[in-house]
Amino acid sequence: MExxxxxxxxxxxxxxxxxxMGAPRVAPELTPDTPAEERLEAVWADPKxxxxxxxxxxxxxxxxxxxxxxxxxxxxxxxxxxxxxxQLISAENTFLDPNVYNGLFTMHGSTMMFxxxxxxxxxxxxxxxxxxxxxxxxPFPRLGVFSFFTFAMGGLLFFSSFLFSAVPNTGWFAYVPxxxxxxxxxxxxxxxxxxxxxxxxxAIAAGVEIIIAIxxxxxxxxxxxxxxxxxxxxxxxxxxxxxxxxxxxxxxxLLELDRKFGFHFFDPTAGGxxxxxxxxxxxxxxxxVYIQFLPATGMVSxxxxxxxxxxxxxxxYIVMAIVATGFLSFALWVHHMFSTGLPQVALTLFSAASIMxxxxxxxxxxxxxxxxxxxxxxxxxxxxxxxxxxxxFILGGITGVMVGVVPFDWQVxxxxxxxxxxxxxxxxxxxxxxxxxxxxWLPKFxxxxxxxxxxxxxxxxxxxxxxxxxxxxxxxxxxxxPRRVYTYxxxxxxDIYNQVSTVGSFLFAAGVLxxxxxxxxxxxxxxxxxxxxxGADSLEWATTSPPPNYGFAELPNVRSRHPLWEQxxxxxxxxxxxxxxxxxxxxxxxxRAALTTSPVxxxxxxxxxxxxxxxxxxxxxxxxxxIFAAEIFSRRDLVISGAVIMIVAxxxxxxxxxxxxxxxxxxxxxxxxxxxxxxxxxxxxxxAMSLLILLLAIALGxxxxxxxxxxxxxxxxxxxxxxxxxxxxxxIATVLVIVAAAAMRWAHARIQRDDMRGLRIGAALAFVSxxxxxGLLVYDFQQLPFDHTLNAxxxxxxxxxxxxxxxxxxxxxQNLYAQVVSxxxxxxxxxxxxxxxxAMYWVAAVxxxxxxxxxxxxxxxxx
Amino acid sequence: xxxxLAYLAVEVxxxxxxxxxxxxxxxxxxxxxxxxxxxxxGVLAVSLLIGVGRWRRLRREQASKKDxxxxxxxxxxxxxxxxxxxxFIFLLLATGAPALILRPCAWN
Numbered sequence: 001m002e003x004x005x006x007x008x009x010x011x012x013x014x015x016x017x018x019x020x021m022g023a024p025r026v027a028p029e030l031t032p033d034t035p036a037e038e039r040l041e042a043v044w045a046d047p048k049x050x051x052x053x054x055x056x057x058x059x060x061x062x063x064x065x066x067x068x069x070x071x072x073x074x075x076x077x078x079x080x081x082x083x084x085x086x087q088l089i090s091a092e093n094t095f096l097d098p099n100v101y102n103g104l105f106t107m108h109g110s111t112m113m114f115x116x117x118x119x120x121x122x123x124x125x126x127x128x129x130x131x132x133x134x135x136x137x138x139p140f141p142r143l144g145v146f147s148f149f150t151f152a153m154g155g156l157l158f159f160s161s162f163l164f165s166a167v168p169n170t171g172w173f174a175y176v177p178x179x180x181x182x183x184x185x186x187x188x189x190x191x192x193x194x195x196x197x198x199x200x201x202x203a204i205a206a207g208v209e210i211i212i213a214i215x216x217x218x219x220x221x222x223x224x225x226x227x228x229x230x231x232x233x234x235x236x237x238x239x240x241x242x243x244x245x246x247x248x249x250x251x252x253x254l255l256e257l258d259r260k261f262g263f264h265f266f267d268p269t270a271g272g273x274x275x276x277x278x279x280x281x282x283x284x285x286x287x288x289v290y291i292q293f294l295p296a297t298g299m300v301s302x303x304x305x306x307x308x309x310x311x312x313x314x315x316x317y318i319v320m321a322i323v324a325t326g327f328l329s330f331a332l333w334v335h336h337m338f339s340t341g342l343p344q345v346a347l348t349l350f351s352a353a354s355i356m357x358x359x360x361x362x363x364x365x366x367x368x369x370x371x372x373x374x375x376x377x378x379x380x381x382x383x384x385x386x387x388x389x390x391x392x393f394i395l396g397g398i399t400g401v402m403v404g405v406v407p408f409d410w411q412v413x414x415x416x417x418x419x420x421x422x423x424x425x426x427x428x429x430x431x432x433x434x435x436x437x438x439x440x441w442l443p444k445f446x447x448x449x450x451x452x453x454x455x456x457x458x459x460x461x462x463x464x465x466x467x468x469x470x471x472x473x474x475x476x477x478x479x480x481x482p483r484r485v486y487t488y489x490x491x492x493x494x495d496i497y498n499q500v501s502t503v504g505s506f507l508f509a510a511g512v513l514x515x516x517x518x519x520x521x522x523x524x525x526x527x528x529x530x531x532x533x534x535g536a537d538s539l540e541w542a543t544t545s546p547p548p549n550y551g552f553a554e555l556p557n558v559r560s561r562h563p564l565w566e567q568x569x570x571x572x573x574x575x576x577x578x579x580x581x582x583x584x585x586x587x588x589x590x591x592r593a594a595l596t597t598s599p600v601x602x603x604x605x606x607x608x609x610x611x612x613x614x615x616x617x618x619x620x621x622x623x624x625x626x627i628f629a630a631e632i633f634s635r636r637d638l639v640i641s642g643a644v645i646m647i648v649a650x651x652x653x654x655x656x657x658x659x660x661x662x663x664x665x666x667x668x669x670x671x672x673x674x675x676x677x678x679x680x681x682x683x684x685x686x687x688a689m690s691l692l693i694l695l696l697a698i699a700l701g702x703x704x705x706x707x708x709x710x711x712x713x714x715x716x717x718x719x720x721x722x723x724x725x726x727x728x729x730x731x732i733a734t735v736l737v738i739v740a741a742a743a744m745r746w747a748h749a750r751i752q753r754d755d756m757r758g759l760r761i762g763a764a765l766a767f768v769s770x771x772x773x774x775g776l777l778v779y780d781f782q783q784l785p786f787d788h789t790l791n792a793x794x795x796x797x798x799x800x801x802x803x804x805x806x807x808x809x810x811x812x813x814q815n816l817y818a819q820v821v822s823x824x825x826x827x828x829x830x831x832x833x834x835x836x837x838x839a840m841y842w843v844a845a846v847x848x849x850x851x852x853x854x855x856x857x858x859x860x861x862x863x
Numbered sequence: 864x865x866x867x868l869a870y871l872a873v874e875v876x877x878x879x880x881x882x883x884x885x886x887x888x889x890x891x892x893x894x895x896x897x898x899x900x901x902x903x904x905g906v907l908a909v910s911l912l913i914g915v916g917r918w919r920r921l922r923r924e925q926a927s928k929k930d931x932x933x934x935x936x937x938x939x940x941x942x943x944x945x946x947x948x949x950x951f952i953f954l955l956l957a958t959g960a961p962a963l964i965l966r967p968c969a970w971n
Binding site for chain 1: 946953
């Protein structure tokens with residue numbers, strides 16, 4: 001069917017849409033005769049009322065909240081940008097004083113990077129992924145709630161710095177020594193480090209959810225080769241989030257330890273290195289750009305085919321480009337440090353890599369161009385934003401290649417040319433695709449079409465506005481205007497460019513405000529969207545707009561990359577899989593059932609219970625915020641209170657309310673050859689544990705990088721005649737840790753044979769052994785002839801020692817939980833996931849322990 | 864890993880004066896960087912050869928209609944793997960080659 005103004009809003013794929021029919025959103029009275037869809041709605045509906053809001057966890061509600069919060073931060077950051085542009089409209093303007101200006105550019109940059117772009121894209125992921133992948137929920141809805149509240153409250157904590165007149169003012173990168181204890185002694189930098197630190201934890205939590213959802217919760221038949229490109233982009237991005245945000249958290253920890261606890265990681269007078277902060281920050285900071293850009297390209301890859309009415313060209317090449325960009329983005333961080341003084345060989349390594357990243361970006365662009373070239377474009381608002389993305393992002397990409405060239409970078413470093421470059425990249429490459437995506441998916445989210453006329457006017461205002469704002473910055477940058485100056489002298493030839501930029505910024509603001517108005521207006525008065533107003537090809541359009549709480553009553557069965565275009569009916573396939581899906585549509589109707597599938601070929605594996613509404617994730621988030629907020633003011637009593645709240649909340653969150661497996665469930669297993677887990681999926685839990693281990697390994701990698709980087713600052717290691725560390729007690733502790741891991745593995749093997757006594761003995765032995773190792777380590781540190789405040793070596797020594805202790809504390813906590821549950825008698829050969837996870841963890845802990853101990857205790861004898 | 868190791872090797876050599884050996888008139892830093900580059904390229908080349916072999920086998924199977932749904936997915940993954948190997952081999956050669964002509968510890 002042609003997509004015209006007349007056909008817009010009509011369902012382009014009625015047969016496919018019918019089985020996802022939404023039930024009323026009000027929970028009905030349930031009787032045995034109540035239709036299955038109404039009973040599903042009752043099971044999946046969020047609780048009502050004020051307290052219910054804090055307990056609710058449906059992916060659509062949660063995704064909407066994250067997006068609305070992130071967009072609100074975007075508007076706040078935009079307001080700050082306007083204030084800065086007013087200040088710069090004329091030379092020697094006194095509209096803002098320098099300190100306020102410094103605070104504004106810091107808050108603007110930090111908000112856009114941490115509180116808008118990444119959360120916005122994660123909000124999209126949480127809302128869309130279950131629909132896009134053809135499932136009912138995200139794997140850990142409670143983790144999603146925790147992620148939302150940590151993000152939102154972290155953002156509020158960050159902005160509360162205004163209330164204390166302690167606004168961070170060192171730029172969004174917080175370079176030391178400016179951000180260190182000597183030059184920023186007040187609270188401002190603590191608001192930056194700790195406020196954003198909480199939000200970063202929220203981002204990581206969402207990243208974990210996204211990975212697991214994509215890997216094991218796709219609809220049957222949605223093999224990796226049929227997965228929507230947006231899902232590919234989210235998958236790669238989520239892994240990048242784990243690597244990048246964990247690195248920033250480690251960097252932030254080091255800086256906070258320097259600022260408040262007398263450590264010396266970045267203090268050159270005690271053997272520390274300010275450049276170490278730059279390394280840690282940019283190992284996060286550069287991939288951060290791609291963390292925003294890749295999902296945006298995924299959105300573009302979803303939108304273009306729909307509006308040119310043909311499948312995407314070069315699907316495998318785009319997947320390759322997404323994966324390659326993900327890897328490459330971690331090889332470019334030093335290009336932000338070209339002017340810090342590096343050997344030539346190091347410069348060329350990173351210069352070449354920076355230029356090369358244009359290759360995968362180019363592959364995507366040419367694939368999109370080929371798709372458009374071969375199609376028949378329909379110039380609706382989402383497509384206009386995509387075209388705006390092309391124009392603006394490509395200009396930003398070209399100047400990106402320019403600044404990848406070392407001599408050119410030296411010339412324009414810290415000038416307005418760089419400001420122009422990254423705004424072209426981030427507005428073109430991220431904001432425009434987000435606006436395109438909102439225009440495209442809002443009909444699905446709200447059930448209403450956006451007003452096309454208003455949408456087009458908003459686009460043109462934005463498009464003209466950003467070019468008028470940022471293009472002159474290239475020129476004024478080449479003329480020598482530096483970044484981050486609150487004013488400039490007259491007669492330098494900069495005035496006219498700044499005046500034009502300021503006018504442009506208000507045009508852009510008008511475009512954004514008109515977009516917001518259009519959303520409100522259309523939600524109230526827009527035309528009904530129908531299930532599939534654009535005639536799109538992906539699964540989210542196969543259910544109602546807005547979708548019901550359960551997403552799909554009967555899950556789709558995928559046989560194509562473009563199921564709504566190429567399958568006659570995504571719900572009506574033949575075979576065993578379809579019998580399973582039909583069975584799942586009618587059973588179970590008393591608990592929240594979702595499906596896991598195999599990671600590569602998406603074969604059905606498990607039906608499992610998804611966690612239901614709970615207040616505990618919110619309370620855990622409150623505890624975490626209290627820890628971070630109290631630390632800003634050095635109120636350690638409140639820090640401890642926050643920790644207690646969090647521990648209690650985590651216990652409540654994970655309390656094992658076991659439901660015995662019923663005969664009906666076993667019958668379903670036998671009939672459909674899938675496992676049924678009414679207490680949660682072992683597969684999903686194993687993935688979660690693997691990702692936790694990965695996060696710890698990333699943190700360890702960052703600490704080891706820091707260790708060796710600090711080593712570079714010294715000719716003798718350990719410095720200050722400290723001498724290499726004693727090996728005896730750490731050696732005994734190492735043996736004990738290995739024994740603990742072996743005992744836990746043995747305990748796991750016993751419970752697999754239904755030997756509860758063996759489990760209890762093994763777990764207890766593991767606990768005793770691990771606790772003894774922890775005690776020995778603590779004792780060894782107490783006997784050291786130095787403390788962490790002596791120099792950079794002792795600082796990193798204590799921190800790595802703390803990491804070893806953390807490994808043990810986490811393992812012992814899990815072990816204790818498993819032991820308690822074993823004594824309550826709730827494990828069996830069939831269900832013992834906590835034991836399984838604990839055994840996994842201890843093996844990983846041994847590996848990390850050995851690496852860390854080798855560096856900490858043995859390496860000083862050799863390097 | 865390659866970038867991290869190559870970067871740290873250069874920094875170690877230039878800041879602490881390590882790797883001051885010479886192989887056939889080529890200094891130790893250049894040898895180390897080129898060695899790391901070749902090692903990384905070697906690993907990718909092996910992966911490429913395996914990937915190409917697998918890709919061709921899967922294509923033959925598909926042509927002879929032995930393919931399954933999983934076969935299509937494997938073919939897709941093999942293709943993406945080969946493309947990734949190619950792009951990274953090109954990248955590594957382009958990033959490592961300048962070490963042959965630059966004075967390694969000349970600072971900017």
